[in-house]
Amino acid sequence: MAIESDVLVIGGGLAGLSAAIAAAREGAHVRLVSYKQSTLKQASGLVDVLGYVDGEPVADPFERMADLPDDHPYRIVGESGVREALALFDEVTDYRGGHTDRNALVPTHGGTVKPTARYPASAAPGLASDDRDALLVGFETLVDFDAPLAADHIEAAGVPFAADGATVRFPGDLRADAKVTRYAHLLDEDRAVETDGGRRLPAREALAERVRPHLDGHERVGFPAVLGDDDPAGVRAALSKGLGADVFEVPMGPPSLPGLRLADRLYEALDEAGASVETGVPVVDYEGEERVERVLVDRKGAEVPYAADQYVLATGGLVGKGVESDREGVREPVFDCRVPQPADRYDWFEDAVFGDHAFARFGVDPDGELRPTDERGDPEFENVRAAGSVLGGHDFPAEKSGAGVSLATGRAAGVLATEEL
Amino acid sequence: MSDEESNDTTEPLAQDGADDPDVETDGGAVDPGDGVGGDDAGFAPEEPTAGEDFEPVQVFPDDETMDLRPGADDCYKCSTCDVNCPVAEVDDDFPGPKFQGPEQWRLKQSDEEYTVDESITSCSNCMRCDDACPSGVPLSQMHNEARGEYVDEEMSLLSAKYWRNRILANYRISASIASLAPGLANAAMNFGPARWVVEKTLGVTSEREFPAFAEQTFREWWTARGGAAASRENAREARERRGEPIDADKRVAYFHGCYANYNTPEVAKALVRVYEHFGYELVVPEQRCSGTPMFANGMLSDARRDAEVNVSSLADLVDRGYDAVCSCTSCSMAIRQEYPELFSFEGTGEVAGSTFEALEYLRIHEDLRGDLADASVEGFDDLAYHAPCHARNQGLSRQAVELFRELDGVTVEDVGDSCSGISGTYGWKEEKYGVSMEIGEEMFEHMESAAGETGLTECPTCSMQMEHGTGYEIRHPLEVVEEALVGDRAGA
Ligand SMILES: Cc1cc2nc3c(=O)[nH]c(=O)nc-3n(C[C@H](O)[C@H](O)[C@H](O)COP(=O)(O)OP(=O)(O)OC[C@H]3O[C@@H](n4cnc5c(N)ncnc54)[C@H](O)[C@@H]3O)c2cc1C
Ligand code: SF4
Ligand code: SF4
Numbered sequence: 001m002a003i004e005s006d007v008l009v010i011g012g013g014l015a016g017l018s019a020a021i022a023a024a025r026e027g028a029h030v031r032l033v034s035y036k037q038s039t040l041k042q043a044s045g046l047v048d049v050l051g052y053v054d055g056e057p058v059a060d061p062f063e064r065m066a067d068l069p070d071d072h073p074y075r076i077v078g079e080s081g082v083r084e085a086l087a088l089f090d091e092v093t094d095y096r097g098g099h100t101d102r103n104a105l106v107p108t109h110g111g112t113v114k115p116t117a118r119y120p121a122s123a124a125p126g127l128a129s130d131d132r133d134a135l136l137v138g139f140e141t142l143v144d145f146d147a148p149l150a151a152d153h154i155e156a157a158g159v160p161f162a163a164d165g166a167t168v169r170f171p172g173d174l175r176a177d178a179k180v181t182r183y184a185h186l187l188d189e190d191r192a193v194e195t196d197g198g199r200r201l202p203a204r205e206a207l208a209e210r211v212r213p214h215l216d217g218h219e220r221v222g223f224p225a226v227l228g229d230d231d232p233a234g235v236r237a238a239l240s241k242g243l244g245a246d247v248f249e250v251p252m253g254p255p256s257l258p259g260l261r262l263a264d265r266l267y268e269a270l271d272e273a274g275a276s277v278e279t280g281v282p283v284v285d286y287e288g289e290e291r292v293e294r295v296l297v298d299r300k301g302a303e304v305p306y307a308a309d310q311y312v313l314a315t316g317g318l319v320g321k322g323v324e325s326d327r328e329g330v331r332e333p334v335f336d337c338r339v340p341q342p343a344d345r346y347d348w349f350e351d352a353v354f355g356d357h358a359f360a361r362f363g364v365d366p367d368g369e370l371r372p373t374d375e376r377g378d379p380e381f382e383n384v385r386a387a388g389s390v391l392g393g394h395d396f397p398a399e400k401s402g403a404g405v406s407l408a409t410g411r412a413a414g415v416l417a418t419e420e421l
Numbered sequence: 422m423s424d425e426e427s428n429d430t431t432e433p434l435a436q437d438g439a440d441d442p443d444v445e446t447d448g449g450a451v452d453p454g455d456g457v458g459g460d461d462a463g464f465a466p467e468e469p470t471a472g473e474d475f476e477p478v479q480v481f482p483d484d485e486t487m488d489l490r491p492g493a494d495d496c497y498k499c500s501t502c503d504v505n506c507p508v509a510e511v512d513d514d515f516p517g518p519k520f521q522g523p524e525q526w527r528l529k530q531s532d533e534e535y536t537v538d539e540s541i542t543s544c545s546n547c548m549r550c551d552d553a554c555p556s557g558v559p560l561s562q563m564h565n566e567a568r569g570e571y572v573d574e575e576m577s578l579l580s581a582k583y584w585r586n587r588i589l590a591n592y593r594i595s596a597s598i599a600s601l602a603p604g605l606a607n608a609a610m611n612f613g614p615a616r617w618v619v620e621k622t623l624g625v626t627s628e629r630e631f632p633a634f635a636e637q638t639f640r641e642w643w644t645a646r647g648g649a650a651a652s653r654e655n656a657r658e659a660r661e662r663r664g665e666p667i668d669a670d671k672r673v674a675y676f677h678g679c680y681a682n683y684n685t686p687e688v689a690k691a692l693v694r695v696y697e698h699f700g701y702e703l704v705v706p707e708q709r710c711s712g713t714p715m716f717a718n719g720m721l722s723d724a725r726r727d728a729e730v731n732v733s734s735l736a737d738l739v740d741r742g743y744d745a746v747c748s749c750t751s752c753s754m755a756i757r758q759e760y761p762e763l764f765s766f767e768g769t770g771e772v773a774g775s776t777f778e779a780l781e782y783l784r785i786h787e788d789l790r791g792d793l794a795d796a797s798v799e800g801f802d803d804l805a806y807h808a809p810c811h812a813r814n815q816g817l818s819r820q821a822v823e824l825f826r827e828l829d830g831v832t833v834e835d836v837g838d839s840c841s842g843i844s845g846t847y848g849w850k851e852e853k854y855g856v857s858m859e860i861g862e863e864m865f866e867h868m869e870s871a872a873g874e875t876g877l878t879e880c881p882t883c884s885m886q887m888e889h890g891t892g893y894e895i896r897h898p899l900e901v902v903e904e905a906l907v908g909d910r911a912g913a
Contacts, residue, residue, distance in 0.1 A: 001785060001786050001787065002785065003784055036554060037501060042555070174513065178513060179504055179506075182513070278818075278819060279818065280552045281815065299816055300753075300754070300815055301758065302775065304785055319555060321557065
């Protein structure tokens with residue numbers, strides 16, 4: 001026997017989650033197996049669909065999809081596929097941006113302004129298209145965000161408002177390398193902390209008190225994205241009230257609380273849809289010829305068989321370990337699907353750091369139904385579909401399309417798999 | 422006291438299966454061979470386990486410890502591990518897994534003067550960081566190694582802390598003595614003034630209740646019941662009832678660990694009855710502590726001593742076609758992951774590859790889900806389930822909730838993914854008690870807001886913490902399965 005399900009999704013990142021939620025909502029018995037935590041926790045938590053084409057910022061991603069190369073994942077699932085995936089995402093999260101096709105411009109911790117399709121509610125009052133003056137507040141102990149510098153950069157990017165920066169001490173005397181979750185939990189719990197005058201105040205109030213002297217008439221105030229883990233809305237509301245200004249979060253580098261919150265929310269949605277989940281163990285092998293009959297999961301030494309009718313491969317790219325490379329070449333390690341690559345290793349890279357590197361596009365090469373193909377272009381297996389960063393044909397850091405590709409191909413793979421049942 | 426002496430206090434445990442024609446009774450002989458007892462220098466794991474096809478480059482000549490460089494190099498400093506560490510979350514002075522693992526490993530290799538930082542003793546060995554790292558860095562292996570080095574080189578063998586840790590880590594030995602007179606032990610161990618003295622002299626917190634010892638250990642029950650011969654008989658009857666071939670090859674070795682033997686034999690008995698119900702015949706081989714509390718206290722030579730017994734005893738059975746099953750998720754974790762990472766006794770890999778958690782095994786080989794969907798239970802309240810960290814690491818954190826979803830008569834609610842905070846011996850230490858309870862706070866709150874006042878978990882120490890923090894009674898998933906499937910036949 002084996003552990004059985006209708007659809008087995010391998011990988012628990014945005015792509016796997018999107019596939020599993022879509023398939024479970026169509027009524028399939030879905031099981032998701034994931035090895036490590038996904039790259040969501042390092043990503044900004046923004047959902048980029050298409051931010052740049054040929055190095056130029058994109059105003060309306062849907063308008064530009066037809067300009068993408070034929071083998072781009074968006075060309076395979078089509079504009080409607082992307083729209084339906086975003087609709088599903090909007091339904092299960094409280095993200096904003098669904099009211100328009102146009103990219104929103106979100107200031108980031110480096111002071112750049114990033115075109116993105118969906119953003120967390122906490123980032124909404126910070127949009128660069130808003131013309132209210134903004135104060136950015138950094139914390140002495142959180143060196144990843146230099147608020148005055150970020151404010152200068154944002155102004156230099158040509159935004160229609162004045163931006164200023166201030167650095168304050170976070171109440172509660174956190175150490176210089178405190179985990180970002182420490183800030184968040186202090187604010188969640190709103191525990192009393194010591195303030196300058198030796199008084200004790202609830203953390204949210206104490207923070208507002210430190211920021212007030214810098215307010216100087218700004219109508220909105222941006223903080224690094226550490227404003228709560230369990231209750232971000234409550235934290236922001238309390239700070240907004242305490243400051244008499246709209247409070248927003250500026251997305252940060254890894255590890256990212258908006259990414260953590262999004263992962264939590266999507267796993268909840270998966271649970272609500274009735275899917276089964278197992279994490280901490282990798283799929284290492286498979287059995288079958290034209291069809292995959294079953295896969296083997298390595299449970300710390302023992303290989304446990306899992307059987308399903310349909311499989312979705314959503315194991316991520318080079319970081320997530322869905323695509324592996326060494327001096328010999330590049331491969332997809334679970335099903336050993338073909339990963340197209342230049343024969344000469346020196347052709348994998350360009351000289352320029354941000355050049356058009358071949359390695360950025362490494363991934364399996366899908367057919368029209370997202371099934372990875374062999375040299376002749378035939379599907380490697382009848383019942384395996386691939387989704388997310390494991391797919392080739394796109395360069396997510398350059399295009400700013402990572403989350404969008406994962407959501408769109410994930411949902412499509414989940415629906416296609418369910419249709420075969 | 423030397424290692425030999427502490428060894429002497431262990432009771433002689435007969436290899437079970439004496440009456441099984443297929444099991445040689447000398448199996449699992451305790452051959453002291455190389456370095457059992459005394460010889461601490463014997464700890465030098467041979468194989469690097471990080472990066473399979475990695476050819477080690479000897480950058481640090483004369484180095485005897487394992488080369489974890491490929492693991493350290495895989496770290497790209499994303500800090501995901503730090504964010505997942507329950508200790509770092511509440512203890513501002515703990516520098517976190519990234520420091521304890523790849524960073525300290527590099528410091529250790531590159532600076533001759535460098536001594537392992539004391540903060541390694543604040544790591545509770547929950548292994549959450551392992552699970553978190555997207556880049557596959559073998560963090561807990563690095564921590565185990567560093568902790569062992571810290572204890573060997575930094576800790577005074579004359580310090581109370583060393584002996585306190587050693588006694589806590591060797592729980593099985595104390596338990597085996599206590600269970601000779603369980604009534605007396607139960608009374609004495611929780612006797613207030615004595616507890617005060619133990620806290621002041623040894624640093625064992627007096628906040629906690631010592632777990633009660635059972636009147637009859639599981640092994641005593643098992644022997645009185647007729648051992649492997651009786652089990653074979655029961656299994657045959659069950660196979661006949663189920664319409665399966667009478668000579669079907671359904672044989673498992675039960676690794677019960679210390680706690681189910683001395684403290685909660687009802688869990689072990691549930692396992693026996695459930696397995697026999699499915700037609701499996703069991704043997705209960707000679708065994709010592711799985712080693713989990715020893716890894717967590719850096720007592721690697723103690724762990725090695727017990728692991729060698731366990732591996733040799735199980736390897737013989739695995740050779741003969743048995744699989745091993747555990748009812749404690751830290752035991753299965755130790756045998757499956759930590760043994761191959763730290764030791765290289767003959768058969769370590771084979772044993773790891775044939776060891777399973779009890780319900781996991783039935784899910785693979787039987788239609789457990791279907792059987793439970795057709796069954797119902799009485800006598801269980803709504804259950805608040807906590808997934809132990811070590812279950813999570815084996816991909817088992819959702820198993821009980823999903824299995825019992827369709828079972829009539831019980832509702833199981835997952836109380837979230839926080840760590841319980843006790844981490845075996847960790848929460849017993851006077852100086853760690855506060856941190857332990859602070860980590861557990863989230864779980865207590867979730868348990869209290871869940872419907873029902875009974876907890877459910879696979880891990881014995883998590884269950885102590887759940888009970889301590891909420892006053893709830895705590896059950897094991899095997900007891901629910903026993904109630905659902907075995908019912909009246911439970912008398913056997
Ligand atoms: C640092 C960083 C920042 C980013 N910032 C942004 C951003 O600002 N905006 C944006 O839109 N996108 C961003 N991205 C990209 C985006 O996060 C990814 O493109 C997208 O989330 C990838 O999702 P995925 O599901 O395909 O893969 P992953 O998130 O990599 O998930 C793959 C999962 O599969 C699991 N897995 C791998 N092998 C196996 C196996 N054999 N068996 C079982 N499970 C397995 C992995 O453990 C992992 O959980 C960023 C990415 C990174 C790394
Ligand atoms: S094992 Fe647990 S306590 Fe130790 S560093 Fe890792 S996450 Fe933290
Ligand atoms: S999670 Fe892994 S890669 Fe990231 S900092 Fe920790 S050890 Fe390094």
